[in-house]
Amino acid sequence: MNPFSSGTRLRDMIRAIRACKTAAEERAVVRKECASIRAAISEDDPDYRHRNLAKLMFIHMLGYPTHFGQMECLKLIASPGFPEKRIGYLGLMLLLDERQEVLMLVTNSIKQDLNQTNQYIVGLALCALGNICSAEMARDLAPEVERLLQFRDPNVRKKAALCTIRIIKKVPDLAENFINPAAALLKEKHHGVLLTGVQLCTEICKVSTEALEHLRKKCIIGLVKVLRDLTNSPYAPEYDISGITDPFLHIRLLKLFHVLGHGDADASDTMSDILAQVATKTETNKNAGNAILYECVATILSIEDNGGLRVLAVNILGRFLSSRDNNIRYVALNMLMKAIALDSQAVQRHRATILECVKDPDASIRKRALELVYLLVNENNAKPLTKELVDYLEVSDPEFKGDLTAKICSIVEKFKKVPLLVDFALSDRLGQRELIVVIVLQAGNYVKDEVWHALIIVITNAPNLHGYTVRALYKAVQTAGGQETLVRVAVWCIGEYGEMLVGNSGMLDVEERINVTEADAVDVIETAIRRHSSDLTTRAMCLVALLKLSSRYPSCTKRINDIILQQKGSLVLELQQRAIEFNSIIERHEKIRSALVERMPVLDEATYSGRRAGSMPAAVSTSQQALPKIPNGVAKPASAALVDLLDLSSDADQAPSSSGGDYLQDLLGVDLSSASQGTNQTEKRGADVLLDLLSIGAPPAQSSSSMLDMLSSGQDNKSAVGVLDNLASPSAPSAQASSPGASSSMMDLLDGFGPSPSVPVFQLHMDPASGNTLPASGNGSITQKLRVSNSQHGKKSLVMRMRISYKVNDKDVLEEGQVNNFPRGL
Secondary structure (H helix, E strand, C coil): CCCCCCCCCCHHHHHHHHHHCCCHHHHHHHHHHHHHHHHHCCCCCCCCEEEEEEEHHHHHHHHCCHHHHHHHHHHHHHHCCCHHHHHHHHHHHHCCCCCCHHHHHHHHHHHHHCCCHHHHHHHHHHHHHHHHHHHHHHHHHHHHHHHHHHCCCHHHHHHHHHHHHHHHHHCCCHHHHHHHHHHHHCCCHHHHHHHHHHHHHHHHHHCCCHHHHHHHCCCCHHHHHHHHHHCCCCCCCCEEECCCCCCCHHHHHHHHHHHHHCCCHHHHHHHHHHHHHHHHCCCCCCCCHHHHHHHHHHHHHHHHCCCHHHHHHHHHHHHHHCCCCCCHHHHHHHHHHHHCCCCCHHHCCCCCHHHHCCCCCCCCHHHHHHHHHHHHCCCHHHHHHHHHHCCCHCCHHHHHHHHHHHHHHHHHHHCCHHHHHHHHHHHCCCCCCHHHHHHHHHEEEEEEEHHHHHHHHHHHHHHHHHHHHHHHHHHHHCCCCHHHHHHHHHHHHHHHHHHHHHHCCCCCCCCCCCCCHHHHHHHHHHHHHHHHCCCCCHHHHHHHHHHHHHHHCHHHHEEEEEEEEHHHHHHHHHHHHHHHHHHHHHCCCCHHHHHCCCCCCCHHHHHHHHHHCCCCCCCCCCCCCCCCCCCCCCCCCCHHHHHHHHCCCCCCCCCCCCCCCCHHHHHCCCCCCCCCCHHHHHHHHHHHHHHCCCCCCCCCCCCCCCHHHHCCCCHHHHHHHHHHHHCCCCHHHHHHHHHCCCCCCCCCCCCCCCCCCCCEEEEEECCCCCCCCCCCCCCCCCCCCEEEEECCCCCCCCCCCCCEEECCCEEEEEEEEEECCCCCCC
16 A cells, blocks of 8 residues: 555554654655645545544644645534544644634534434534634524533533533623523532532633622532532542542632632631631642642632631641642742731741741742742831841852842832841941941842942931941942942942041941041042943943042042043043043033032932832832933933923923923023024033033933923932033123134033133022921921022023922822012022
8 A cells, every 4th residue: 555645544654754864754754645635635535534634633733734624624523423523523623723714614513413312422512612612603502502511411511511611701791591500510419510510600700790699699508518528528439539539629619619708708707617627627748638728728818808717828828838849838928928918917927937938949939938028028027037138148049149139128228227227237246247238248249230229229318327338338348349239339429428438427336437548538449440340330430439529539639530531541432421521520610510529419219119110010129210220320300300390291382392492491581592503502512411421311312401301300409500501691692603613512521612611691509408298287397498690680580480299198289389579689
């Protein structure tokens, strides 16, 4: 016989395919076999139709196209014999799906088979319908399936119940037709039928509230009796698994209780006794028993409040945590994360066991346990839990340090416990490795960016610890200078609080004085910027810190300028540009330097938390949106903040221009409209250079309103001094436009800009607000000093628009106004 004829047996084809040594040989065998099958199909040979379809199914499982044989399935299904129908239905389920249009042609054949008296043929039709039923087929064949739920044979009833689940998922409106037949299945004695009946009732309750109420009123007592009989039943060899009678039926009943008890106090009370019995009598030495207990715990936690049952459920999960099986511990941690929202106190009793899971060798268990520990932290246990995590940080695996550090810092930020946490670090004699230093030092280079961003926010919000922190970081960086994250935080703090480091300001009682000179502080930054392992972010932060120290350490200004000049030849454009700009500021703009490099204001934690709420997981403490990866760690405010500050969003009659010049003119009273296009472009360039200098990070294409963006951002305050000096008086633009130096910038920040002097118009100083919480009944006040100098008093009057937003009893309140009457001297 030809090995590739239609009469070849399936086993011969499989043997030929398995004998192939290469993929090309296999494709050749399959191609020849498919050609033979196509020839047989075209000849309409009925003798080998079932054999050809069996071959097609095997070829389909190998991944080759078999669409040409789909009609053969329909022909075999229409055959009168059971063997042909069996192959036809199997091919139908394997080669077709509910999206195939060919499936519409088989609906009538399935309907005829569902009305057969032969239970085996009926079973074939139900299996096929339960696997590939479409919405149209469900509507057409639902009456037949409903009738078969009462068929004499239990196997047919079982298959009909499973087929009904498919139907109601495709057409939920049909669920009401199956409520009474499904409820009748709950009285079955046959475990197979009862199991599918319970599953069917569970699915119907999910799509039909009418069915849910019906089962709660009519069936819940009977279901409790079924579960009690099952729990107390003697040994039954037919259903016994590991000494437990039919654990599958146990679990299905508990899942149905889960649905029936949720949101219904009466139903929950009815099933509470049997749930307690299952929870106490089920043995845990076998996996089947653990599966039942897990589902029982899930049901207890989902039904209405029963304090005693919930404590019992949490205790079961606590026992699971002591298991040697990693899977059991993992699912227990998952369930405890749900339980903590219902009964936090019960979960707190197992805190020690959960902390041990953080140290588990299995990475999945460690991460899940760490998330659970984070949820367990509250005002009362923040100190001991954080101490445990910090202690473990030193010995944890390198790949786990990043996640662990992020959680620790998130706890510190969330509960604002910095003084308390530092206190425990010192009182427990951890030596010089205070908490913030311990976190960064022990985590090494595995610390995530958002962690050191968050640490900087935490540091700025603890003004009484600024001196302590900068001294601690200075000492730590002496011994661990190779840790990039530690160097970044230390460099930032030295740049901000360098005078406190040298002067030993803000000493705590438990501290020891250290002698640090200005040259020592500069040495740390110089070492960091010259280390080859330092990346672009670290070196850029070093340059910013040096610029700030040039004002704080006058005796070291020349040395600092020399260090900055060395970066003018850097191959990295960012460093080269910063070096040129900073050198220009030190040498040419001494008058404004001290104002430009004043200390950063307190970073508002509430603002950062609000910005990250919708874009970051709870585990991360500071979002990338709130703190983008700008080298010196300064956050760039959203453009909407400017619009909100200037009240531009609500003034429909003052439509903003694309350039933003109208906003500037409206706020400052400066006539910019008469300036020529060339001068406007020059002023924009000057503003962009200044923004880059201050690391605001405005893109080159940003409009002139970006200068106000800087002034209205969280980093404004005193750093804005002199920014408005680059705006000329109303008559200046035209004069400059006609002069040879008209193309030069109003501020000479780079050597390439002309030295034409600027005409000062305004000078603005903004001090930080004295607080962010105002007591009720006029028992306190918040002040913020704004100092505006107008060099054109008598010519240009000042007008200030103000908008103040605040919360009263968690409700947002907005007030706005305009101040016109200033003293004549302004």
